[in-house]
Amino acid sequence: xxxxxxxxxxxxxxxxxxxxxxxxxxxxxxxxxxxxxxxxxxxxxxxxxxxxxxxxxxxxxxxxxxxxxxxxxxxxxxxxxxxxxxxxxxxxxxxxxxxxxxxxxxxxxxxxxxxxxxxxxxxxxxxxxxxxxxxxxxxxxxxxxxxxxxxxxxxxxxxxxxxxxxxxxxxxxxxxxxxxxxxxxxxxxxxxxxxxxxxxxxxxxxxxxxxxxxxxxxxxxxxxxxxxxxxxxxxxxxxxxxxxxxxxxxxxxxxxxxxxxxxxxxxxxx
Amino acid sequence: xxxxxxxxxxxxxxxxxxxxxxxxxxxxxxxxxxxxxxxxxxxxxxxxxxxxxxxxxxxxxxxxxxxxxxxxxxxxxxxxxxxxxxxxxxxxxxxxxxxxxxxxxxxxxxxxxxxxxxxxxxxxxxxxxxxxxxxxxxxxxxxxxxxxxxxxxxxxxxxxxxxxxxxxxxxxxxxxxxxxxxxxxxxxxxxxxxxxxxxxxxxxxxxxxxxxxxxxxxxxxxxxxxxxxxxxxxxxxxxxxxxxxxxxxxxxxxxxxxxxxxxxx
Numbered sequence: 001x002x003x004x005x006x007x008x009x010x011x012x013x014x015x016x017x018x019x020x021x022x023x024x025x026x027x028x029x030x031x032x033x034x035x036x037x038x039x040x041x042x043x044x045x046x047x048x049x050x051x052x053x054x055x056x057x058x059x060x061x062x063x064x065x066x067x068x069x070x071x072x073x074x075x076x077x078x079x080x081x082x083x084x085x086x087x088x089x090x091x092x093x094x095x096x097x098x099x100x101x102x103x104x105x106x107x108x109x110x111x112x113x114x115x116x117x118x119x120x121x122x123x124x125x126x127x128x129x130x131x132x133x134x135x136x137x138x139x140x141x142x143x144x145x146x147x148x149x150x151x152x153x154x155x156x157x158x159x160x161x162x163x164x165x166x167x168x169x170x171x172x173x174x175x176x177x178x179x180x181x182x183x184x185x186x187x188x189x190x191x192x193x194x195x196x197x198x199x200x201x202x203x204x205x206x207x208x209x210x211x212x213x214x215x216x217x218x219x220x221x222x223x224x225x226x227x228x229x230x231x232x233x234x235x236x237x238x239x240x241x242x243x244x245x246x247x248x249x250x251x252x253x254x255x256x257x258x259x260x261x262x263x264x265x266x267x268x269x270x
Numbered sequence: 271x272x273x274x275x276x277x278x279x280x281x282x283x284x285x286x287x288x289x290x291x292x293x294x295x296x297x298x299x300x301x302x303x304x305x306x307x308x309x310x311x312x313x314x315x316x317x318x319x320x321x322x323x324x325x326x327x328x329x330x331x332x333x334x335x336x337x338x339x340x341x342x343x344x345x346x347x348x349x350x351x352x353x354x355x356x357x358x359x360x361x362x363x364x365x366x367x368x369x370x371x372x373x374x375x376x377x378x379x380x381x382x383x384x385x386x387x388x389x390x391x392x393x394x395x396x397x398x399x400x401x402x403x404x405x406x407x408x409x410x411x412x413x414x415x416x417x418x419x420x421x422x423x424x425x426x427x428x429x430x431x432x433x434x435x436x437x438x439x440x441x442x443x444x445x446x447x448x449x450x451x452x453x454x455x456x457x458x459x460x461x462x463x464x465x466x467x468x469x470x471x472x473x474x475x476x477x478x479x480x481x482x483x484x485x486x487x488x489x490x491x492x493x494x495x496x497x498x499x500x501x502x503x504x505x506x507x508x509x510x511x512x513x514x515x516x517x518x519x520x521x522x523x524x525x526x527x528x529x530x531x532x533x534x535x
Contacts, residue, residue, distance in 0.1 A: 007353075007357040007360075008357075010353060010354065010357065011354060011357055011358070011369060014350065014354055014373075014413070015369075015372055015373070017410065018372075018373065018376050018410065018413070018414075019376065020391055021384065021387030021388045021390065021391040021410070022376065022379070022384075022387055024387065024390055024391050024394050025386075025387045025390060028390070028394075079287060079288055079291060080288070082284050082285075082287065082288070083284065083285045083287070083288030083289075085281055085284050085285075086281060086282055086283060086284030086285025086286065086288070087285045088281075089281040089282040089284070090282045090285065091282075094282075098285060098288075098289065098292070101292045101296060101297065102292070104296050104297075104300070105296055107467070107514075107518060108511075108514075109467050109468060109470065109471035109510070109514060110468070110471065111471040111472075111473065111488050111491060111492070111507070111510070112303075112471065112507055112510065112511055112514075113299075115303065115491060115495060115503060115504065115507045116299030116300050116302065116303045116507070117295065117299050118495060119299060119302045119303055119306055119500060119504060120294075120295070120298060120299040120302055122500065123302055135295065136295075138291075138295075139291075139295040139296060142288065142291070146288075196378060199380065200378075200380055200381060202380075202381060202382055202474055203471075203473070203474070206474075206492075207495065217380055217382070217383075218380055218381070218382045221380075221382040221383065221386055222382060222474050222477075222478075225386065225389075225477075225478050226477070226482075230386060234383070234386065235390075238379070238383045238386070238387065241379060241380070241383065242379055245375065245378045245379060246375065249371065249375060249378065253367075253371060
């Protein structure tokens, strides 16, 4: 019993450490003081000024982050899914080589990926901006799409595709009607993973954004903190992002719980 | 046209676009890093970049310091994370899922925002920023990466092995040191990799958490790239890559198994 209380207390302590910074930010997003830690009375002023769009830099960085994340996740999902189907139909040796190269972007530290892509773009003489950042994000997102689609293909009964062809489906129809539904969940999780990886990225974006003044949320925070003094609107934005993520995770978890629950009861009723 | 059509429908060819993409955006950039590292600004072959690295005590010192800080961070994460993972693996699966969610949740927030939060926490508690804040901030950022893989292996562990050890008269301490801990090694190793690799290469964290007082190796790479010292920056990146490659080789076996788990091979 004492052991149980002790272990629960330990987990609580760790969680408190993990959440303390976020809580401090959330609490102080409701006061207007420029310097954090000064409580100048309850106010929603920061939120109002965030939503009024007065801080153009922050608004533009949010916009850029979302545009790049959606574009990169969409391209990565398309490229990764097609690649996964191809790799699935390959011979063992070829598969091994591709899976080895596929792992490189996942194992490489961000800074190496960033520097190497920066040198690539310099070498090719490409002006860096939206396109290069998006391509760079596709580079580190696609491996995760391949890895989330592949298990779904493995679980699929390989005969159903042939069966569809035998029953007169064109390869396109077989792909759309037979393979797609089987791998859809893998594609969705690949897309979500890519989206969050892209939003979260700092180092790769930093090296590939060029000098046209393109900033995402990460690089803008970095630039602001270098100048000394983050504007108070970041506190409101972080709080909103935290709540949004919390909500999203709750929904995903609720759905997957329902899903597994349904599966279990289906198995039981058999 | 018919031939092209057949080429398209041979499904193993569908990987072709991605293969081309990988060659251009993964293989070629790494080859270019190696090429640039052995060139001077005019494009002639030289070892000058590496000589420069060895002869600059400031840079070599920073390099060693970064590795030490990364090792300390990883050790603290392991010491804090292992007990947490162990406790969670012993919980009922429903509450374990909730606790693991709580640990992962902060990871979904942009790391720069989390770091900004750490900075504000230190300001709020009126503690000075510096080495202590740097280590706290890194542990804070990477602890979940340590807990999750260890929890996974502990959770998948065959409990009959533990029972067998108990039946054969092992004390609880022996059960842990001879059965549970060795069996959880794959999780420990991937946890160490997942913390060590990013902490070695970080730069923004260090600048924010120490107010630019402490520079890490990543900072030096970034400064060189920014100041158009591309060849030197590439050489430093290559050195980091070699260090990371060497560390990965030790754990390659386990990575291999992970990939097998994911079903790619």
